[in-house]
Amino acid sequence: MSDHVLDARGLNCPLPILRAKKALKEVPVGETLEIHATDPGAVKDFEAFCRSTGNELVDSNSTNGEFHFHIRHTK
Amino acid sequence: MATDETNTKRLSMIVTKGSLDWAYPPFILATTAAAMGLEVTMFFTFYGLSLLKKNLDLSLTTLGNPAMAMPMMGAHMKMPNLIAALPGVNLMTTNMMASLMKKKGIASIEELREAAIESDVQMIACQMTLDLFEFKREDLIDGPILGGAATYIESATKSDINLFI
Numbered sequence: 001m002s003d004h005v006l007d008a009r010g011l012n013c014p015l016p017i018l019r020a021k022k023a024l025k026e027v028p029v030g031e032t033l034e035i036h037a038t039d040p041g042a043v044k045d046f047e048a049f050c051r052s053t054g055n056e057l058v059d060s061n062s063t064n065g066e067f068h069f070h071i072r073h074t075k
Numbered sequence: 076m077a078t079d080e081t082n083t084k085r086l087s088m089i090v091t092k093g094s095l096d097w098a099y100p101p102f103i104l105a106t107t108a109a110a111m112g113l114e115v116t117m118f119f120t121f122y123g124l125s126l127l128k129k130n131l132d133l134s135l136t137t138l139g140n141p142a143m144a145m146p147m148m149g150a151h152m153k154m155p156n157l158i159a160a161l162p163g164v165n166l167m168t169t170n171m172m173a174s175l176m177k178k179k180g181i182a183s184i185e186e187l188r189e190a191a192i193e194s195d196v197q198m199i200a201c202q203m204t205l206d207l208f209e210f211k212r213e214d215l216i217d218g219p220i221l222g223g224a225a226t227y228i229e230s231a232t233k234s235d236i237n238l239f240i
Contacts, residue, residue, distance in 0.1 A: 012180040014107040018190055021110035039180075052111045 002034035002070060003027075009038045009066065016042045017049055020071065024055065027073040032058055035069040042067055087116040087231045088238040090123035095133035095169060095184070096143075098126050101240045102187035108236075109194035116234070117191070118227040119219070120201035123240075124208070127200050127215045131184060135169040145171060192218055199226055 006023045008016040016037045027033045035046070043060060046069045050057040056072040086108045090101045101123075105115045119127050126133075137143060138159040144151035145168065158164060176183070182190075191198070198219035205212070205221065212221065220226075231237045 010180045012182075014103050014110070014187075015180065015182050018106055018110050021194075049111060 002032040004031065004033045006033060006035045008042070009036050011037070012039050013041050013045065017045055020046070020049070020069075024071065024073050029073050029075075032070050032072045035071065037067045037069070038065060040067070042069070046071070083112070083114050084236075085114045085116070085230075085234040086236045086238070087227070087234040088118070088240055089227065090117055090119045090126060090240055091121050092240065093122035093125035093133070094136045095172060096135055097240070098133055098184045099187075101238075102126075102184060102191060104238070105196050106187055106190045106194060109191065109196050113236075115191075115194075115196040116199065116227075116230040117196060118199045118201065118222075118230075120204050124201055124204045124210065124215075126184070126188070127198065127219055128210075129214060129216055133169075133184060134165055135172050137165050137168045143168075146175070188216075192216075197230075199230075 004023065004027045006019055008019050011019065016035065016039055020033065020035050023033055023035075035042075043062070046057060046060065049055075050071060054075040056074050058070040058072050060067070060069050062068070086104070088101055088105065092098070101117060105117055109115050125131075135143075137154055138156060140159075141153070144153050146152075154164070154168065159168075199222040200215055200219040202221045202223050204210075
């Protein structure tokens with residue numbers, strides 16, 4: 001469980017990414033942000049976002065139509 | 076290839092269209108690129124300049140758009156040109172699209188534009204277009220600088236990605 005949680009459920013592209021970027025600014029380097037989303041496109045997008053920004057996608061999973069992402073703020 | 080001294084990637088784009096549907100690609104890409112750490116420049120020219128107006132009053136391109144299929148009661152509705160041309164129909168389809176977007180959690184153009192400004196996307200309003208359509212600087216939001224083709228080209232030569240939308 002992360003200390004920082006972002007509820008991006010119901011939001012469509014590109015809002016989950018934009019909100020996550022904003023939320024990451026408040027997460028101290030080394031800690032993780034947990035994102036809840038319902039946009040299936042967010043799965044590929046968070047992978048690309050993390051590869052491009054250098055933040056670490058620690059975990060990505062889905063249950064009951066909800067997607068959970070854990071991103072470690074590294075940069 | 077970027078010739079800049081820093082390693083920051085850059086995206087520049089020319090925004091030429093000002094309808095509701097065409098407003099989305101540039102603002103989605105600009106805000107996402109900025110979120111991914113790119114420096115972004117948007118050059119608003121011709122009809123694209125209207126996307127910088129303080130009061131946005133965007134319409135959908137319904138007439139002559141055979142690809143537009145609106146979901147309706149489980150099916151998709153295409154609009155024959157003969158009907159799309161009638162007075163009031165474009166307002167109706169625009170309102171339908173706006174409510175559909177809200178239902179699907181899609182950001183408004185105002186919201187994306189605000190996000191672009193917050194993330195330091197550089198916006199250039201085309202001076203020639205301003206003169207051509209007789210807009211005043213005060214009709215536009217604060218922030219964009221006024222410039223021309225050379226201002227854009229200078230930015231484009233330093234960019235890794237250049238888009239024309």
